[in-house]
Amino acid sequence: MFYREAGDFKTNYAADNQTFPIKIDRKGYYVVLAFAFLVVPFLINDYWANAILLPFLIYSIAAIGLNILVGYCGQVSLGTGGFMAVGAYACYKFMTGFPEINIFFHVLLSGGVTAFVCVMFGLPSLRIKGFYLAVATLAAQFFLVWLFNRVPWFYNYSASGQINAPERTVFGFPVTGPNTEAWAAYLFCLVFLVLSALIARNLTRGMAGRKWMAIRDMDIAAEIIGVNPLKAKISAFAVSGFFVGISGALFFALYLGAVEVGEVFGINKSFLVLFMIIIGGLGSIFGSFAGAAFLVLLPVVLKVVGVDMLGWPTDIVAHLQLVIVGGLIVLFLILEPHGLAQLWRVTKQKLRLWPFPH
Amino acid sequence: MSTQDSYVTDDGRTIGPTVMEMKNITLRFGGVKAITDISFDIREGEIRAIIGPNGAGKSSMLNVISGFYVPQEGEVWYKGAKRPPMRPYQVAQQGIARTFQNIALFEGMTVLDNVMTGRIRQMTTGLLGQAIWKGKAEREETENREAVERIIDFLEIQAIRKTPVGRLPYGLKKRVELARALAAEPSILLLDEPMAGMNVEEKEDMSRFILDMNDEFGTTIALIEHDMGVVMDLSDRVVVMDYGKKIGDGTPTEVRNNQAVIDAYLGVAHD
Numbered sequence: 001m002f003y004r005e006a007g008d009f010k011t012n013y014a015a016d017n018q019t020f021p022i023k024i025d026r027k028g029y030y031v032v033l034a035f036a037f038l039v040v041p042f043l044i045n046d047y048w049a050n051a052i053l054l055p056f057l058i059y060s061i062a063a064i065g066l067n068i069l070v071g072y073c074g075q076v077s078l079g080t081g082g083f084m085a086v087g088a089y090a091c092y093k094f095m096t097g098f099p100e101i102n103i104f105f106h107v108l109l110s111g112g113v114t115a116f117v118c119v120m121f122g123l124p125s126l127r128i129k130g131f132y133l134a135v136a137t138l139a140a141q142f143f144l145v146w147l148f149n150r151v152p153w154f155y156n157y158s159a160s161g162q163i164n165a166p167e168r169t170v171f172g173f174p175v176t177g178p179n180t181e182a183w184a185a186y187l188f189c190l191v192f193l194v195l196s197a198l199i200a201r202n203l204t205r206g207m208a209g210r211k212w213m214a215i216r217d218m219d220i221a222a223e224i225i226g227v228n229p230l231k232a233k234i235s236a237f238a239v240s241g242f243f244v245g246i247s248g249a250l251f252f253a254l255y256l257g258a259v260e261v262g263e264v265f266g267i268n269k270s271f272l273v274l275f276m277i278i279i280g281g282l283g284s285i286f287g288s289f290a291g292a293a294f295l296v297l298l299p300v301v302l303k304v305v306g307v308d309m310l311g312w313p314t315d316i317v318a319h320l321q322l323v324i325v326g327g328l329i330v331l332f333l334i335l336e337p338h339g340l341a342q343l344w345r346v347t348k349q350k351l352r353l354w355p356f357p358h
Numbered sequence: 359m360s361t362q363d364s365y366v367t368d369d370g371r372t373i374g375p376t377v378m379e380m381k382n383i384t385l386r387f388g389g390v391k392a393i394t395d396i397s398f399d400i401r402e403g404e405i406r407a408i409i410g411p412n413g414a415g416k417s418s419m420l421n422v423i424s425g426f427y428v429p430q431e432g433e434v435w436y437k438g439a440k441r442p443p444m445r446p447y448q449v450a451q452q453g454i455a456r457t458f459q460n461i462a463l464f465e466g467m468t469v470l471d472n473v474m475t476g477r478i479r480q481m482t483t484g485l486l487g488q489a490i491w492k493g494k495a496e497r498e499e500t501e502n503r504e505a506v507e508r509i510i511d512f513l514e515i516q517a518i519r520k521t522p523v524g525r526l527p528y529g530l531k532k533r534v535e536l537a538r539a540l541a542a543e544p545s546i547l548l549l550d551e552p553m554a555g556m557n558v559e560e561k562e563d564m565s566r567f568i569l570d571m572n573d574e575f576g577t578t579i580a581l582i583e584h585d586m587g588v589v590m591d592l593s594d595r596v597v598v599m600d601y602g603k604k605i606g607d608g609t610p611t612e613v614r615n616n617q618a619v620i621d622a623y624l625g626v627a628h629d
């Protein structure tokens with residue numbers, strides 16, 4: 001009743017191949033885009049930006065990146081934290097080394113650098129699969145964090161070993177540094193997220209995505225029908241690294257402003273992003289968004305309910321939060337192993353007929 | 359009749375010159391000889407069957423053709439040139455497509471995506487072009503979709519286009535796999551037991567598809583099959599293998615009357 005596709009006929013293949021083939025989806029998409037770009041910047045304040053919106057936007061980019069590698073191409077990676085660190089440190093080096101270039105390009109270039117590093121660590125994937133590959137990428141995680149901790153060149157020989165984002169502007173408005181306004185940082189991240197999602201969607205609905213999924217589903221058959229496994233895997237690592245690098249750069253420059261690598265980009269970050277795509281749905285762009293939103297929002301919601309509404313002590317709520325998040329993840333995976341994206345698909349299927357299922 | 363001359367069959371199809379020739383192929387796995395000194399050719403436009411009892415080396419032969427195994431001895435000649443040892447994906451890019459005895463589809467993808475994957479050879483837009491989508495990538499996607507839809511129509515799988523392959527029954531999966539191989543517009547199509555595990559009606563359907571493919575698209579087909587009735591009806595020429603050796607080669611009638619073939623299939627008294 002609320003969700004219908006009756007009478008929504010396609011007359012050419014381009015219309016059938018579009019991102020949102022159903023009219024109501026398409027309308028919803030434009031409404032969300034307009035709301036995000038035109039309304040939210042006027043409503044946003046520092047709390048909303050720092051607690052919810054910025055982490056959501058940035059983790060969504062990371063989740064899209066990891067989803068391409070794990071969900072679409074089937075190459076398990078536990079190195080996301082390390083690759084985000086590459087993006088962050090590359091961005092820092094670009095920002096301090098070439099201050100005259102706009103930060104927009106710094107972030108893009110950081111993505112490029114991370115793509116390269118990711119490909120280097122992805123080369124073993126040609127020989128090893130599954131859990132063994134996961135362990136190999138774990139090496140990347142530890143090696144990269146060690147590298148950024150131990151080689152002073154990466155943090156410009158600063159005494160604290162931290163990296164701090166200097167102030168940079170876009171169209172005269174600061175987007176990094178202490179003078180940044182919430183809406184500027186939000187819009188900057190939003191632009192990157194929208195671009196990332198569009199690119200990821202275009203790649204996954206075309207031949208590149210089909211090659212990745214072929215490798216994921218049955219690599220021998222993929223090779224027999226003409227997929228070059230080297231190229232397919234390497235391109236997945238490159239595209240994934242590009243997005244993860246962008247998210248790392250944004251995480252450092254816009255969200256945190258100052259980073260100590262072991263603390264921020266440790267193994268926990270790798271697991272967090274991996275959980276996001278597992279909960280959201282492997283092999284789905286929407287799932288990347290849903291998973292990121294779920295894991296960013298859940299602690300905030302629990303804190304609001306526990307501390308603000310029920311008046312419990314903060315430390316108890318903080319501990320309960322871990323228990324509840326963990327429990328929910330387990331429960332969720334038992335009930336819907338294909339994630340929020342599948343839940344959404346099932347809901348749409350039901351809504352199509354609701355309230356007259358026969 | 360020289361092997362380079364075209365000739366017309368009784369039912370009016372034109373069989374062209376040799377497109378692939380296997381010369382003295384020997385394939386060993388350690389001490390086991392899977393294929394011993396086998397030579398045969400495949401001519402353009404014909405349906406070539408490879409038969410033999412279990413373990414005769416038929417599938418190994420197909421794997422040699424599709425580049426999966428590299429024979430220790432012998433040469434593979436394709437379109438008049440000796441083929442260097444190459445990876446399976448390079449063989450596929452030369453225009454040799456195949457199906458598998460145990461279905462090898464991409465279970466997580468829809469039927470449409472599976473068949474579209476067969477068009478790798480025809481879709482060449484780079485990663486950057488695909489990321490932008492508008493322009494070359496979209497045009498290419500639409501053109502190839504049209505070609506794929508023709509094949510989907512031909513194999514009568516329109517209704518399951520958007521269904522994930524994992525949900526399909528066995529018979530349909532076999533058909534989707536055939537569609538994927540056919541989508542590549544191959545010079546040679548290799549079918550590894552296309553009728554294994556099917557009932558009589560499904561076998562009839564599949565036989566009809568194979569004949570129509572050969573007739574309408576002019577596809578050269580090499581197939582392995584155990585159902586003798588099907589093989590004798592479909593094929594123009596038959597290679598018979600037993601214990602890795604070739605024991606017969608010729609038209610179905612010739613093969614049927616070959617004493618070595620009868621011995622291999624019916625057994626022979628050793629006294």
